[in-house]
Amino acid sequence: MxxxxxxxxxxxxxxxxxxxxxxxxxxxxxxxxxxxxxxxxxxxxxxxxxxxxxxxxxxxxxxxxxxxxxxxxxxxxxxxxxxxxxxxxxxxxxxxxxxxxxxxxxxxxxxxxxxxxxxxxxxxxxxxxxxxxxxxxxxxxxxxxxxxxxxxxxxxxxxxxxxxxxxxxxxxxxxxxxxxxxxxxxxxxxxxxxxxxxxxxxxxxxxxxxxxxxxxxxxxxxxxxxxxxxxxxxxxxxxxxxxxxxxxxxxxxxxxxxxxxxxxxxxxxxxxxxxxxxxxxxxxxxxxxPWTMPESHAYGVFVNAQGQRFINEDCYHGRVSRCAVDQPGGKVYLLLDVAHFVQPMDFARIDIAGTGDSWEEVEAELGLPAYTLSTTMAVYNAHAKEGRDPLFDKKPPILTPLDQGPFVALELNFQTSYFSxxxxxxxxxxxxxxxxxxxxxxxxxxxxxxxxxxxxxxxxxxxxxxxxxxxxxxxxxxxxxxxxxx
Amino acid sequence: MxxxxxxxxxxxxxxxxxxxxxxxxxxxxxxxxxxxxxxxxxxxxxxxxxxxxxxxxxxxxxxxxxxxxxxxxxxxxxxxxxxxxxxxxxxxxxxxxxxxxxxxxxxxxxxxxxxxxxxxxxxxxxxxxxxxxxxxxxxxxxxxxxxxxxxxxxxxxxxxxxxxxxxxxxxxxxxxxxxxxxxxxxxxxxxxxxxxxxxxxxxxxxxxxxxxxxxxxxxxxxxxxxxxxxxxxxxxxxxxxxxxxxxxxxxxxxxxxxxxxxxxxxxxxxxxxxxxxxxxxxxxxxxxxPWTMPESHAYGVFVNAQGQRFINEDCYHGRVSRCAVDQPGGKVYLLLDVAHFVQPMDFARIDIAGTGDSWEEVEAELGLPAYTLSTTMAVYNAHAKEGRDPLFDKKPPILTPLDQGPFVALELNFQTSYFSxxxxxxxxxxxxxxxxxxxxxxxxxxxxxxxxxxxxxxxxxxxxxxxxxxxxxxxxxxxxxxxxxx
The missing domain is CATH 3.50.50.60 (FAD/NAD(P)-binding domain)
Incomplete structure (x- = not known):
């Protein structure tokens, strides 16, 4: 049989x-x-x-x-x-x-x-x-x-x-x-x-x-x-x-x-x-x-564990997340200014990894080498003021300078944050x-x-x-x- | 039948x-x-x-x-x-x-x-x-x-x-x-x-x-x-x-x-x-x-079309190449100083995309935004002088400062260079x-x-x-x- x-x-x-x-x-x-x-x-x-x-x-x-x-x-x-x-x-x-x-x-x-x-x-x-x-x-x-x-x-x-x-x-x-x-x-x-x-x-x-x-x-x-x-x-x-x-x-x-x-x-x-x-x-x-909850977080900037941007953050949250999971080092950071920061939803398991009155302070608190994240943000902000993003072509209004501190870096960790x-x-x-x-x-x-x-x-x-x-x-x-x- | x-x-x-x-x-x-x-x-x-x-x-x-x-x-x-x-x-x-x-x-x-x-x-x-x-x-x-x-x-x-x-x-x-x-x-x-x-x-x-x-x-x-x-x-x-x-x-x-x-x-x-x-x-x-031919090119630094590094270049040439093909924008650049530059092998179809007496000049010639490639290289060189690469952990002797111009950027183009x-x-x-x-x-x-x-x-x-x-x-x-x- x-x-x-x-x-x-x-x-x-x-x-x-x-x-x-x-x-x-x-x-x-x-x-x-x-x-x-x-x-x-x-x-x-x-x-x-x-x-x-x-x-x-x-x-x-x-x-x-x-x-x-x-x-x-x-x-x-x-x-x-x-x-x-x-x-x-x-x-x-x-x-x-x-x-x-x-x-x-x-x-x-x-x-x-x-x-x-x-x-x-x-x-x-x-x-x-x-x-x-x-x-x-x-x-x-x-x-x-x-x-x-x-x-x-x-x-x-x-x-x-x-x-x-x-x-x-x-x-x-x-x-x-x-x-x-x-x-x-x-x-x-x-x-x-x-x-x-x-x-x-x-x-x-x-x-x-x-x-x-x-x-x-x-x-x-x-x-x-x-x-x-x-x-x-x-x-x-x-x-x-x-x-x-x-x-x-x-x-x-x-x-x-x-x-x-x-x-x-x-x-x-x-x-x-x-x-x-x-x-x-x-x-x-x-x-x-779920990093776009609250919605104000959609105005943030993502960097990887090398302090580099990797995507235009005005893309769909899942495209951004999928590109995040490609990054080396097991985590990425969502950078926000005080105007846009709200405590993330509990279920997202997204924690604050660093804060500072300047991006240099955030960079140091995250243990990143000098002139990495801070330069990334300086370049981003300089272009954002001109309404453009020559690196990834992010568009206004999501493209907005994040240059008025204090600042916060949220950690999206591939192993501990909620990546469905x-x-x-x-x-x-x-x-x-x-x-x-x-x-x-x-x-x-x-x-x-x-x-x-x-x-x-x-x-x-x-x-x-x-x-x-x-x-x-x-x-x-x-x-x-x-x-x-x- | x-x-x-x-x-x-x-x-x-x-x-x-x-x-x-x-x-x-x-x-x-x-x-x-x-x-x-x-x-x-x-x-x-x-x-x-x-x-x-x-x-x-x-x-x-x-x-x-x-x-x-x-x-x-x-x-x-x-x-x-x-x-x-x-x-x-x-x-x-x-x-x-x-x-x-x-x-x-x-x-x-x-x-x-x-x-x-x-x-x-x-x-x-x-x-x-x-x-x-x-x-x-x-x-x-x-x-x-x-x-x-x-x-x-x-x-x-x-x-x-x-x-x-x-x-x-x-x-x-x-x-x-x-x-x-x-x-x-x-x-x-x-x-x-x-x-x-x-x-x-x-x-x-x-x-x-x-x-x-x-x-x-x-x-x-x-x-x-x-x-x-x-x-x-x-x-x-x-x-x-x-x-x-x-x-x-x-x-x-x-x-x-x-x-x-x-x-x-x-x-x-x-x-x-x-x-x-x-x-x-x-x-x-x-x-x-074949970017490591001549061998002196192994001392170069790779950046993507955003002017960012993406790998420790002392890895196997195929690992570096495979990571290159992951990068957005259809090409990457191999950055060299005059001490390490030699004309690439013809069969590699690797062309010179930009030159300059400073990395700022190379950056401009490649059409990259100010403070991208040049900051990448400034950070790289500052650490290389200390014998370390906190971003990707590249090791000496391949890790060496590239700070004495003139400089050259070679383009490895996914569609036109030889990627076997x-x-x-x-x-x-x-x-x-x-x-x-x-x-x-x-x-x-x-x-x-x-x-x-x-x-x-x-x-x-x-x-x-x-x-x-x-x-x-x-x-x-x-x-x-x-x-x-x-």
Whole structure:
């Protein structure tokens, strides 16, 4: 008898009896799985959705519920706030955000369809207040809809695409919009007759010749054989909670300590690769440390342990954080003047490392050699007074002289501060969410989306909030549709 | 009939007739394949070696023929030059060189066995003059044996392991010792009765149940089915010549333009993954720009396009180059005084970007903002006079003030200067060169070594010359031995 394994599809010829039969089997009940289920059901398929937890959520449920949307002249919220957003600019930004890992076909597909996707989300019942909240926010603390959630207005992105805010957040008071977002999607899926089986862990795919035709699922301590007449959708999330996989594919994440995920153990990636799929860009990860809270800290200047700047600090907080984690020495400093300093949030575990009435005093207190940090700040301030940053092209008003002491240096320590992270690498899929084999051909019957794939948020240094949920929800839909079509 | 594919082993049950039968089939005739063949033949196996080119060589034949060897108190050459080299220090360096990608078991295995390996190489006929050539050399320009070939004496490595030179070069006048090294290994393999079949390209592995039992090889326009009773060894090199694979797994290499390789198209990685293997650390690559030629340039200081230092320049030239390629802006500058400047080698394509009687003048000529490069150099020089480098811990004598003009800034441009590179990621193998499946278990009958695996040179930032050939030759031997044992 064949072994039941994540790493090798089970032969259909050895299935003696099917415990369940459906058109489309979906594995994972975060936003990806929910959107796949809705779309497959709308296409007329019988859909079964298997989730290893006792309810929906996944990593999507832990998120801010923010979806990156733009193009086609802008959403209602963008236009009401005075932002036109051309499809060309939107796609150009998506591609720049993908950096060296970009999947151009996905950027183009989503770029053209994002406004329709927004309409679709609303049709599922996702509420949007429709208003714009200016400023720099990780998530809105009220129930606003639209925020700046990336590096759109910062160099080099602002030179590549006309900036617009594109972070569209479910109407929800305060942080944590991901949970209500999944709730809405779950309700929609249920209303369409999707059969949801919780406490059901996928153990193996089932293959008949070259086609994936089902899945083995562990339910109530029993292996259940599920026939999927039209297709299987992997929607299982990334591998941030799997230390062995991180060691093999993404070891830089061991510099930091706060994985964000639910049961994101990479099982969908294993299932897909075992079926002949291709895991790509596995070293990529998102990270952020909440250094822009309070918002006044966004006016600070970052230096590394050599007293050098390394980024234009008006970029998205996650891009700045990701570049910080590249720096040698295990920590970076956020430099602030008294006008901008506020005690950081406790949960950030960001401590004061030095203070002084001059930058020379701060430099000495940090134990940095003379003329390092102090010269960095003298050069920065001289240019900031002229409204320019010739080193990194930071823009006003975030670019402002920090020359009136007293001053403070906050330490963002990679090991002790709160650097949350999740993985971005995964299965290579087409722009229609087909899992591709190593030669680039779709594997019949197998679809995937979200963080078990490499998608829109392909490159850690280019991440923007909402890119992952855009990817999950939009390509989740493509996966459901593809599977329903068989 | 099953398809013949790199991506999926061909079923033995469909082989109607075997064209060749052997105990061990080896694919690839660089140093790895040659060493595997010798060891398998010595273990009593009938060995056939298939090479797609018309002769031996592979990327090994393009190399300097330098092998990283130490430990156990030191080789004859190390001891004659006054360097003791404990196994503990040697292993500690190997592990540090592997960085976040380290395979500790391989470091320990090789670390204990390297001196025996040196003896074995000599027994095959590899000549070593036995002398030590001090200084900083990419390869000896004479026929010397022992050179510093890594970052042993530089921080942080010198704080982790007692430094010793460990680059052991075949006795050969001038650069290019790789070709004669492979010649010696080829002669040894032939003398042991290894059957060598050139112009033979591997198309697919052959599997019987869970075991690899042979290989399909294209010879004279025909598919030939080769039965390997005991094992198959993959020794096909990396994927630097395969742009599609680089795009998927190692896109940062598109910042630079000079791949070093022969037909390194990743076919062995594809064969291994298709058989259930696991490709790891695929984003890692070695690069170097020959900036230490002439040797006086080793005394220079590197700054990035922001005028900042980024590395202790006394590290191995490849480590400095790899860190250079991480810098924003597409180029870095090597700063020299007139006492150390010599016209760079033509092939390096390193041009003069600016000159001046003071660092302020150089700064202005490069178009850098005032007080950036000039302050960097003022701080550097002030500390160099005290014999210290508090920023990066560069050591004397390479650490020396550059304060007597005129000065020159050489531009190392990622797109136009000569940055050679090759890939380091590949199959995950055990310390005995067994190809491991995704759950970590050996795939019966399948072995691999060299650059189609992730081995001793696992991390681009820690590469040292000789690590790759150490890995190829030593783990090539393990692969041959393992295959011969069946």
């Amino acid at each position: 064949a072994e039941i394994s994540l790493h090798d599809p089970y032969p259909a010829s050895e299935v003696t009896a099917w415990d369940h039969e459906t058109d489309v089997a979906i594995i994972g009940f975060g936003a990806t799985g929910a959107c796949a289920a809705i779309e497959a059901a709308d296409a007329g398929a019988k859909v079964m959705l298997f989730e290893r937890n006792s309810g929906s959520g996944g990593a999507s449920g832990l998120s801010g519920g923010e979806i990156y949307i733009g193009g086609n002249g802008g959403t209602d919220a963008q236009r009401a706030a005075g932002f036109e957003d051309s499809t060309e600019d939107f796609i150009a930004y998506l591609k720049a955000a993908g950096g060296p890992c970009v999947d151009e076909a996905k950027c183009e597909h989503y770029g053209r369809e994002a406004l329709n996707h927004y309409t679709w989300l609303k049709a599922q019942g996702v509420p949007y207040r429709g208003n714009y909240l200016p400023g720099k926010h990780i998530e809105p603390t009220d129930d606003s809809t639209l925020i700046w959630s990336g590096s759109e207005a910062a160099a080099p992105f602002c030179n590549i695409a006309k900036p617009a805010p594109r972070g569209h957040v479910i109407q929800h008071m305060g942080w944590g919009g991901g949970r209500p977002l999944v709730d809405v999607l779950e309700a929609s899926a249920r209303s369409k007759g999707v059969e949801i089986i919780p406490d059901a862990r996928a153990l193996a795919l089932i293959r008949d010749s070259d086609r994936i035709v089902g899945v083995v699922v562990r339910i109530d301590g029993q292996n259940r054989f599920v026939k999927a007449r039209r297709g299987v959708v992997l929607a299982t999330g990334g591998f941030v909670m799997n230390e062995a996989m991180r060691r093999k594919y993404c070891p830089e994440t061991f510099r930091i300590n706060d994985p964000i995920g639910d049961k994101d153990d990479g099982s969908g990636i294993e299932l897909g690769v075992g079926a002949g799929g291709d895991a790509i860009h596995m070293e990529q990860f998102f990270t952020t440390c 992270f999740f993985t971005l690498g995964g299965l290579r899929t087409s722009a229609h969410a087909e899992v591709l084999d190593r030669s680039g051909k779709p594997i019949p019957g197998l679809f995937a989306a979200g963080r078990c794939t490499s998608g829109l948020p392909a490159w850690g240094h280019g991440y923007s909030s909402g890119l992952s949920l855009a990817d999950c929800t939009f390509f989740g839909r493509q996966a459901g549709l593809g599977a329903a079509r068989g | 099953a398809e013949i594919s790199l991506h999926d082993p061909y079923p033995a049950s469909e082989v109607t007739a075997w064209d060749h039968e052997t105990d061990v089939a080896i694919i690839g005739f660089g140093a790895t394949g040659a060493c595997a063949a010798i060891e398998a033949a010595d273990a009593g196996a009938k060995v056939m070696l298939f090479e797609r080119n018309s002769g031996s060589g592979g990327a090994s034949g393009l190399s300097g023929g330098e092998i990283y060897i130490g430990g156990n108190g030191g080789t004859d050459a190390q001891r004659a030059a006054g360097f003791e080299d404990s196994t503990e220090d040697f292993i500690a360096y190997l592990k540090a060189a592997g960085g976040p990608c380290v395979d500790e078991a391989k470091c320990e295995h090789y670390g204990r066995e390297a001196l025996n390996h040196y003896t074995w190489l000599k027994a095959q006929g590899v000549p070593y003059r036995g002398n030590y050539l001090p200084g900083k050399h990419i390869e000896p320009t004479d026929d010397s044996t022992l050179i510093w070939s890594g970052s042993e004496a530089a921080a942080p490595f010198c704080n982790i392991a007692k430094p010793a030179p460990r680059g052991h070069v075949i006795q050969h006048m001038g650069w290019g010792g790789g070709r004669p090294l492979v010649d010696v290994l080829e002669a040894s393999a032939r003398s042991k009765g290894v059957e060598i079949i050139p112009d033979a390209r591997a198309l697919a592995l052959i599997r019987d149940s869970d075991r690899i039992v042979g290989v399909v090889v294209r010879i004279d326009g025909q598919n030939r089915f080769v039965k390997a009773r005991r094992g198959v060894v993959l020794a096909t090199g990396g994927f630097v010549m395969n742009e599609a694979m680089r795009r998927k797994y190692c896109p940062e290499t598109f910042r630079i333009n000079d791949p070093i390789g022969d037909k390194d198209d990743g076919s062995g990685i594809e064969l291994g993954v298709g058989a259930g293997g696991d490709a790891i650390h695929m984003e890692q690559f070695f690069t170097t720009c 590179f090759f890939t380091l990621g590949g199959l995950r193998t055990s310390a005995h060169a067994e190809v491991l499946d995704r759950s970590g278990k050996p795939i019966p009958g399948l072995f691999a070594a060299g650059r189609c695996t992730s081995g001793l040179p696992a991390w681009g930032h820690g590469y040292s010359s000789g690590l790759s050939l150490a890995d190829c030759t030593f783990f090539g031997r393990q692969a041959g031995l393992g295959a011969a044992r069946g």
